[in-house]
Amino acid sequence: MNFFSGKQLLDLCKEHELEIWQVMLNRELEASGRTEKEIFADIEHSLEVMFHSIDQGLATYDRSLGGLLTGQSKKLYEELGEEKFYLPDRTLKVVAYAMAVMECNARMGVIVAAPTAGSSGILPAVLKDAKETMNLDTQKLIEAFLTAGAVGLIVMQNASVSGAQGGCQAEIGTSTAMSAAALVHLKGGNARQCLDAASFAYKNIMGLVCDPIAGLVELPCAKRNGLGVLNAMLCADLALLDVRSVVPFDEVVDAMNNVGNTMPVAMRETALGGLAATPTAKGIEHELFSNTELNKGR
Amino acid sequence: MSNNSLFDVIGPIMVGPSSSHTAGAAKLGRLARQLVHGDIVEVRFTLYDSFARTYRGHGTGKALLGGVMGYDLDSEELKHAETIATFRGLKFSFEEGHKDGIHPNSVDIHLTEDNGKKTSLSGSSIGGGNVVITSINGIETRLQTNLPAIVTHHRDRVGILAEITKFLAEKKLNIAGMNLYRSAVGKDAYMVVEIDQAFDDAISQELRDLIDDIMDVFVIENR
Structure with missing residues (x-):
């Protein structure tokens, strides 16, 4: 059982009366030659590392390696309940989770790339929240993990998920699409609705460039993971309402890929364009790198 | 992909x-x-x-x-x-x-x-x-490899690859890929043999002892 497009995935679901996660599991069983027990154990381990990375991020105000992240997720998490924000606490809590993973990442903590390190906050954040608020068991989380994986797999087979090749839309876009599909499944949505939610995720941020300050996986990456959480939840809700994606998932992925391919190199993780090219960012870059041990020739 | x-x-x-x-x-x-x-x-x-x-x-x-x-x-x-x-x-x-x-x-x-x-x-x-x-x-x-591999450092000569692959066959190790690099004819060469199965580190010593002109053997785990 294998699939290379959203259409093929939906056809398999229909033909065999399976959900996305079951098709993905069958594919993995065949491709890896491993047992269901082994695969589930690895998924559980990945989930544990994901949730641990959230805890790590929320634990301290320690600065990141590049010094641009200074415990913003912990601050947000601790100030919930003070009725000072526009968004509801529950939503902001998930944003804090996503940003916490990015802080853990930027402090050289252990994370699970999902699908990349720079976009590793969104999936753990929405899964942890779903687990807490919907009181889900491990089986459900494994299903969500497989659903997200199926979406990411299709994208990786048809487009790039690296910021250096496709811009931020390819990284944050893909993690958001994967997360949105997982959320739809957790609320009982069907396979088509999962892919509709994934389509919405890309449409909402199509064209977003990859322009991190000083080339570091810190800013604006952390906030964009926070935005990804909101985008994923919105897209999942719209799909659960049975709003349909007029443009099918496969065409949306192609569009995203074409936008990425035509994006100027300066906007693709080179720190030459966008925010990275601003005088302030250049100043930070100069300060960070002009005085390294390396250049001192130690 | x-x-x-x-x-x-x-x-x-x-x-x-x-x-x-x-x-x-x-x-x-x-x-x-x-x-x-x-x-x-x-x-x-x-x-x-x-x-x-x-x-x-x-x-x-x-x-x-x-x-x-x-x-x-x-x-x-x-x-x-x-x-x-x-x-x-x-x-x-x-x-x-x-x-x-x-x-x-x-x-x-x-x-x-x-x-x-x-x-x-x-x-x-x-x-x-x-x-x-x-x-x-x-x-x-x-x-570029993601599999466990054996790296041999040997002298380039006729038949040495056949001897190495025969040794691996006898150990029931399946070769997933092979790459050979040499500095010049008859001089230093490296061969990287990717293996599907896990194997014992001890075979590197065995290879070195068994086959002439092998200077060194290394094992890449690639976890």
């Missing part, structure tokens, strides 16, 4: 912040270490382009050094690699190099063992934690 596993999509599990600048760097360090049998007393890194420019912000130096000490790309110790190296008495240094047309995330790793033997490996981190080895001890390679 058709054989991608679920865990290539959601994974690897790694120390941040960057799959290319951190995870790939750790992998390159580990690969270099696996080309050495004795204790490493000194390591010198020459970093190029993006690796050199952003190495501190991405922990590239820590990851490279941690890898050389044998730590995995998801090992918390990477973060403290410099402290651990100092504690162990492992001398290390980083310098910036320049080469035209080199991949932006490239490094030369020069290792010295306690007996004075020197080993070098050059490689590039090409994205998503994947790496390519571009030279071993000065001999150009183009090696």
Whole structure:
């Protein structure tokens, strides 16, 4: 059982009366030659590392390696309940989770790339929240993990998920699409609705460039993971309402890929364009790198 | 990309912040270490382009050094690699190099063992934690592998490959891929044999003892 497009995935679901996660599991069983027990154990381990990375991020105000992240997720998490924000606490809590993973990442903590390190906050954040608020068991989380994986797999087979090749839309876009599909499944949505939610995720941020300050996986990456959480939840809700994606998932992925391919190199993780090219960012870059041990020739 | 596993999509599990600048760097360090049998007393890194420019912000130096000490790309110790190296008495240094047309995330790793033997490996981190080895001890390679592998350092001569593959067949090890690199006819050569099955490290000694003109055999775990 294998699939290379959203259409093929939906056809398999229909033909065999399976959900996305079951098709993905069958594919993995065949491709890896491993047992269901082994695969589930690895998924559980990945989930544990994901949730641990959230805890790590929320634990301290320690600065990141590049010094641009200074415990913003912990601050947000601790100030919930003070009725000072526009968004509801529950939503902001998930944003804090996503940003916490990015802080853990930027402090050289252990994370699970999902699908990349720079976009590793969104999936753990929405899964942890779903687990807490919907009181889900491990089986459900494994299903969500497989659903997200199926979406990411299709994208990786048809487009790039690296910021250096496709811009931020390819990284944050893909993690958001994967997360949105997982959320739809957790609320009982069907396979088509999962892919509709994934389509919405890309449409909402199509064209977003990859322009991190000083080339570091810190800013604006952390906030964009926070935005990804909101985008994923919105897209999942719209799909659960049975709003349909007029443009099918496969065409949306192609569009995203074409936008990425035509994006100027300066906007693709080179720190030459966008925010990275601003005088302030250049100043930070100069300060960070002009005085390294390396250049001192130690 | 058709054989991608679920865990290539959601994974690897790694120390941040960057799959290319951190995870790939750790992998390159580990690969270099696996080309050495004795204790490493000194390591010198020459970093190029993006690796050199952003190495501190991405922990590239820590990851490279941690890898050389044998730590995995998801090992918390990477973060403290410099402290651990100092504690162990492992001398290390980083310098910036320049080469035209080199991949932006490239490094030369020069290792010295306690007996004075020197080993070098050059490689590039090409994205998503994947790496390519571009030279071993000065001999150009183009090696990208995710499987366990046996690396032989031998003298180029008629029939030596047949002897090595026959040995592996007798051990019931299936060859997934083979790459051969040599400096010149009849001179130093390296062969990298990727293996599907897990195997015992002891076979490297066996190979060395059995077949003439094999100078050294290394085992790459590639976890």
